[in-house]
Amino acid sequence: MEWTRTSLPEAPLEKERLDRLSLAEMAGFVAAMLADGLENPGSPLRKPVLATLGAAGAPSLRTVILRSVDLHARRLGFFTDARSPKVAELGQDPRASVLFYDPRCDLQMRLSGRAEVRVGDEAAWASAAPPSRRAYLVTAPPGTPASGPVSGLPADVDGIIPPLKRLEEGRPNFAFVEFSFAEADIVLFSRAGNRRARIRHEAEAGHAEWLVP
Ligand SMILES: Cc1cc2nc3c(=O)[nH]c(=O)nc-3n(C[C@H](O)[C@H](O)[C@H](O)COP(=O)(O)O)c2cc1C
Numbered sequence: 001m002e003w004t005r006t007s008l009p010e011a012p013l014e015k016e017r018l019d020r021l022s023l024a025e026m027a028g029f030v031a032a033m034l035a036d037g038l039e040n041p042g043s044p045l046r047k048p049v050l051a052t053l054g055a056a057g058a059p060s061l062r063t064v065i066l067r068s069v070d071l072h073a074r075r076l077g078f079f080t081d082a083r084s085p086k087v088a089e090l091g092q093d094p095r096a097s098v099l100f101y102d103p104r105c106d107l108q109m110r111l112s113g114r115a116e117v118r119v120g121d122e123a124a125w126a127s128a129a130p131p132s133r134r135a136y137l138v139t140a141p142p143g144t145p146a147s148g149p150v151s152g153l154p155a156d157v158d159g160i161i162p163p164l165k166r167l168e169e170g171r172p173n174f175a176f177v178e179f180s181f182a183e184a185d186i187v188l189f190s191r192a193g194n195r196r197a198r199i200r201h202e203a204e205a206g207h208a209e210w211l212v213p
Contacts, residue, residue: 003071005031011105015192023208026197030184033100033109034076037066044102050078050179051097052089052115060089064177067127074201075180076111079128082119082175083141090115096179106189113181124176130161136170137162187213 006028037045047063054060068077076098080086090096096115101108118124125133138152151158157166182202188195194213199206 003027003031003074005035005071008032008036008102009105009107009188011190013188013190013192018188018190018192018195021188021195023197023199023210026186026188026195027184027199027206027208029107029186029188030109030199031071033102033107034066034069034071036102037100038069044104045100049099050086050115050177051099052086053093053095054085054089055092060086062086067124073180074113074182075178077124078177078179079124079132080117080175080177081136081138081142082117082173085143086177087117087175090117090177098179098181108187108189110185111179111181112183112185113179115177115179118176118178120171120174121176125171125174128174130164130167133167133170133174134161136173137167138173185211 004024004027006025008029033045036043037048040046046066048066049061050064051059051061064078064080066076067079069075094114094116096113098111099108100111134153134157137154137157139154140152142152144152146152156162182200184199186197186199196211196213197208198211199208
């Protein structure tokens with residue numbers, strides 16, 4: 001089963017159209033959702049939810065911005081602060097899940113796999129625009145209690161985008177999260193009846209099947 005890109009479904013899908021859906025089309029939606037999230041800054045697919053396992057084994061979720069997609073390798077990339085709890089969580093257990101939901105066509109996609117964290121990643125840092133880089137200048141680690149509604153940024157960069165040289169000082173706090181997925185669970189929600197499929201990749205072979213939604 002290949003993730004050959006198709007377009008996102010036009011909502012609402014009528015029963016007749018839903019009954020004609022193929023597993024190849026469902027796999028195509030995976031590719032289409034990821035491409036839309038990466039290429040279209042206004043897309044709701046730009047901001048998926050990354051789930052990790054918290055220190056005590058409880059689920060831990062947060063919104064992240066989709067920064068890169070390699071469909072062939074089934075890899076996604078996110079930026080984060082190397083000092084944030086999610087990085088420690090992934091260090092303890094790399095299993096992760098990423099959830100995308102598109103309200104335009106009521107399509108949900110849950111990707112399951114593993115995430116690797118690379119601190120200071122050169123290529124990812126080079127691809128980060130100055131406003132993104134500034135976030136890594138926050139003085140205390142994300143999640144540190146604060147006295148009020150603070151940005152956490154040093155005074156000289158608070159409210160402005162500083163020159164590249166100053167931004168460079170945040171690089172040791174910058175981490176690239178590379179999420180590799182082996183499974184996609186995709187649900188199309190419709191008044192005419194929901195549809196659900198699972199696509200699994202083991203080694204090079206892909207296997208797709210319909211599931212009861
Ligand atoms: C719209 C939006 C986009 C966000 N994008 C990111 C992101 O790309 N990377 C990131 O680490 N945190 C991002 N955050 C903040 C996280 O959701 C989260 O609050 C923060 O990373 C701390 O997570 P942790 O305590 O689970 O490590 C974003 C939050 C929002 C609301």
